[in-house]
Amino acid sequence: MKFSTKEDIEAPIDAVFDMLCEFDQFERAAMRRGAEVQRVDQLAAPATGMKWEAAFDMRGKRREIQIDMQSFDRPTEMRLATTSPGLAGDMAFELMALSRSRTRILVTLELKPSNLSARLLVQSLKLAKTSLTKKYKLRVFEYAKGMEERYKLSR
DSSP: EEEEEEEEESSSSHHHHHHHOOHHHHHHHHTTTTEEEEOOOOOOOSOTTTTEEEEEEEEEEEEEEEEEEEEEEETTTEEEEETTTTTTEEEEEEEEEETEEEEEEEEEEEEEEHHHHOOOOOOOOTTTTTHHHHHHHHHHHHHHHHHHHHHHOOO
């Protein structure tokens, strides 16, 4: 199952990429929503090989995932792989400079089940694909607008 959307942001590509690299913010946001998140690598700066472990409740069940930075190519691409029992995911952020002050971001998420219970979960998500796609696009849009506002305030 795959979700994909793109947004244009009124900010230079380097500034957008730097905002995407604010991993502490993402960790705090997940914790505010009830997840437990812990970074488990020893890297000093963002790079390929960063790793996190997370646990959260979803649909009445405790889910544990590992997140690995698979690709980190400043300032154009970041790719994360998630693994959990029965389910794998890939999330990619691709940036393209449209001009010196405008950047397009393409965000894709793909979920791949590997056992029966995960297939049932993904199948139930497919039944709600239209509403989930709308929510996904809205979240990416809101995050992109927030990045734009943060960039304007920092100038």
